[in-house]
Amino acid sequence: MKKISKAFGGVIALRDVDFRLFEGEVVGLVGDNGAGKSTLIKILSGVYIPDKGDIYIGGERVEFRSPLDAWKYGIATVYQELALADKMNVVENIFLGHELVKNVLGLRILDKRRMRQRAGELLKQLLIELKSLDVPVSKLSGGQRQGIAICRALNLEARVICMDEPTASMAVGESERILDFVRRLREQGKAVIFISHNLEHVFRVVDRLVVLRHGRVVGEGYVEDLDKDTVVKLITGVLENLNLLGEEVREGTTGDLLDRNGSKKVRR
Amino acid sequence: MSTSTTFSPCEISRGGVGDTPSLLTMIRQPMIRKLQNIRPRSTVAQKQVSLLAVICLLIGVFSVLSPHFLTLKNFQTILRNMPELGLLSVGMSIVMMTGGIDISAEAALGVAAILVGKSMLQGDPAWVSALIGPITGGILGTINGVVVAYFGVLPIIVTLGAMYVWRAVIFLLVGARWLSGLPRTFDPLVKTFVLGIPIPFIFFLLITMSLEFLFRKTPFGWHILAIGNSEYSARLAGVRTRRVTVGAYALLGVLVGIAAFLYVGKHRNVEMTVASGMSLEAIAAAVIGGTSILGGEGSVIGCVIGVFFIRLLQNGLVLLGIPSIWDYLVLGGLIIAAILSDLLYKRRRT
Ligand SMILES: Nc1ncnc2c1ncn2[C@@H]1O[C@H](COP(=O)(O)OP(=O)(O)OP(=O)(O)O)[C@@H](O)[C@H]1O
Ligand SMILES: [Mg+2]
Numbered sequence: 001m002k003k004i005s006k007a008f009g010g011v012i013a014l015r016d017v018d019f020r021l022f023e024g025e026v027v028g029l030v031g032d033n034g035a036g037k038s039t040l041i042k043i044l045s046g047v048y049i050p051d052k053g054d055i056y057i058g059g060e061r062v063e064f065r066s067p068l069d070a071w072k073y074g075i076a077t078v079y080q081e082l083a084l085a086d087k088m089n090v091v092e093n094i095f096l097g098h099e100l101v102k103n104v105l106g107l108r109i110l111d112k113r114r115m116r117q118r119a120g121e122l123l124k125q126l127l128i129e130l131k132s133l134d135v136p137v138s139k140l141s142g143g144q145r146q147g148i149a150i151c152r153a154l155n156l157e158a159r160v161i162c163m164d165e166p167t168a169s170m171a172v173g174e175s176e177r178i179l180d181f182v183r184r185l186r187e188q189g190k191a192v193i194f195i196s197h198n199l200e201h202v203f204r205v206v207d208r209l210v211v212l213r214h215g216r217v218v219g220e221g222y223v224e225d226l227d228k229d230t231v232v233k234l235i236t237g238v239l240e241n242l243n244l245l246g247e248e249v250r251e252g253t254t255g256d257l258l259d260r261n262g263s264k265k266v267r268r
Numbered sequence: 269m270s271t272s273t274t275f276s277p278c279e280i281s282r283g284g285v286g287d288t289p290s291l292l293t294m295i296r297q298p299m300i301r302k303l304q305n306i307r308p309r310s311t312v313a314q315k316q317v318s319l320l321a322v323i324c325l326l327i328g329v330f331s332v333l334s335p336h337f338l339t340l341k342n343f344q345t346i347l348r349n350m351p352e353l354g355l356l357s358v359g360m361s362i363v364m365m366t367g368g369i370d371i372s373a374e375a376a377l378g379v380a381a382i383l384v385g386k387s388m389l390q391g392d393p394a395w396v397s398a399l400i401g402p403i404t405g406g407i408l409g410t411i412n413g414v415v416v417a418y419f420g421v422l423p424i425i426v427t428l429g430a431m432y433v434w435r436a437v438i439f440l441l442v443g444a445r446w447l448s449g450l451p452r453t454f455d456p457l458v459k460t461f462v463l464g465i466p467i468p469f470i471f472f473l474l475i476t477m478s479l480e481f482l483f484r485k486t487p488f489g490w491h492i493l494a495i496g497n498s499e500y501s502a503r504l505a506g507v508r509t510r511r512v513t514v515g516a517y518a519l520l521g522v523l524v525g526i527a528a529f530l531y532v533g534k535h536r537n538v539e540m541t542v543a544s545g546m547s548l549e550a551i552a553a554a555v556i557g558g559t560s561i562l563g564g565e566g567s568v569i570g571c572v573i574g575v576f577f578i579r580l581l582q583n584g585l586v587l588l589g590i591p592s593i594w595d596y597l598v599l600g601g602l603i604i605a606a607i608l609s610d611l612l613y614k615r616r617r618t
Pocket of ligand 2: 037080
């Protein structure tokens with residue numbers, strides 16, 4: 001993403017933000033409330049259209065006009081607000097918009113049995129325990145609802161997964177599992193954007209960190225080169241700017257979002 | 269649904285139908301429990317079971333009060349009066365499940381009816397006249413849907429405006445006159461009974477059943493409900509919300525058009541005020557049948573029961589010789605009661 005800007009009325013949410021993501025890499029996106037994190041990933045997911053700036057995938061310039069467009073390019077998102085349909089049940093929520101269907105006489109008929117089965121598998125993968133798949137999701141706990149939102153994104157088998165505070169309302173055990181899971185996604189070669197206010201979680205799971213403040217990128221670097229103190233200073237504005245990225249990464253990628261060559265440059 | 273939040277039937281009686289005796293409530297209790305176990309989406313089912321109980325009660329009361337009520341002929345009359353309202357109500361329930369509403373449906377029915385009538389008077393082939401109904405309705409519905417979905421105007425505002433526009437169109441089409449003396453082209457279709465059941469009613473049931481199928485078994489139904497839950501969330505989940513919304517209004521339009529065709533075939537005249545008040549009746553039937561006024565949940569098939577209930581009530585009031593002005597009072601009260609019980613029920617549950 002190159003030189004992305006977005007304003008809501010008079011509020012400038014993002015100014016000239018450059019953001020890169022490589023395969024097999026987990027990037028943490030941190031910043032104060034209102035720093036523009038959610039806005040940035042919503043632009044990447046096609047929810048908002050940027051006022052300025054472009055998105056490139058593997059060198060190709062793309063334009064997303066809806067979340068469905070972004071999904072076609074392999075981008076799936078766990079939104080901060082979860083985007084669940086409260087009165088609908090667990091299975092319906094996981095598959096909403098991407099239902100499994102079977103073709104009966106040219107009609108696309110919901111394959112409820114297969115969806116149930118797959119929903120069970122997904123929930124099991126994340127070790128989320130639910131008494132029933134038939135309850136409306138409004139009846140579930142905050143953590144369970146978050147789990148369902150994550151299952152929905154996983155079901156899309158995307159190359160890029162954006163997670164906006166996926167562990168915000170989860171208990172210790174549950175968030176551990178999510179962190180484990182993010183690591184597994186990285187092993188599968190997926191790219192993950194991980195947004196969280198919990199810096200401890202962030203440091204344990206990400207490869208690289210991007211700090212936003214007032215809609216600008218004020219800091220970037222690999223976790224090995226950063227410590228929590230520095231990041232907090234960046235978030236709060238005590239430290240104004242810090243860029244610890246090697247020139248090779250910044251120059252070599254010319255703003256491509258996903259790039260096989262680029263991923264080699266990611267240090268582990 | 270967990271037992272702790274189980275909706276006790278007494279609540280319906282209090283919110284919905286004021287004078288249900290407690291004996292009935294006691295009989296209903298186990299029925300509702302049983303239904304809950306079978307069907308997970310029981311909110312709607314519960315409402316329907318209660319409604320069926322009320323219908324039985326009404327039938328009982330009317331039978332006692334009028335000797336003409338419990339006759340085959342009278343029930344045939346009720347069935348004959350159902351299809352037009354039924355089609356409107358089914359379409360309305362789908363629109364309402366998206367969180368929308370269409371006040372203009374009755375006026376669209378008028379426009380379509382007049383165009384169908386004019387076509388018959390011109391001596392067009394029967395199939396042309398028949399098709400003009402759904403096509404007109406579909407176009408008018410699509411216009412509403414596009415304004416709602418793409419311009420983001422509140423459905424109630426859009427369709428209230430549309431109602432006045434369509435009414436004006438009716439006036440432009442016929443002036444202050446009637447269309448009358450239409451040929452009997454469609455008599456064999458609309459006036460015949462099969463096994464004692466009027467063909468239009470069978471037609472209505474078939475359409476409703478196909479829509480119920482569409483609604484339960486294809487992604488369309490999920491998308492409609494998701495939009496009614498939260499349009500924004502549905503969009504984030506990947507639903508093409510605008511397209512689906514337009515689809516819902518267009519579908520209602522087509523059903524309105526079919527209703528117009530049945531109406532013209534049956535009455536063979538169209539006056540300017542045709543179908544006035546029918547939108548509200550359709551909304552009432554949908555709500556009574558289990559569709560939430562807030563959107564996000566409901567039932568297509570429930571409309572059949574809702575419409576039957578309304579027509580039964582009106583029929584009974586006529587047989588009892590109650591002046592038709594009371595009709596409005598009862599219907600108005602019913603709508604308010606149905607909506608209130610829906611809202612009260614929600615508040616209690618959350
Ligand atoms: N849909 C919107 N309409 C108007 N303003 C918005 C909208 N979305 C975001 N904003 C504004 O843009 C700025 C950035 O918001 P954003 O949600 O991206 O912050 P964030 O970093 O995700 O914060 P948080 O940590 O609280 O989730 C804020 O000032 C917010 O008020
Ligand atoms: Mg946010």
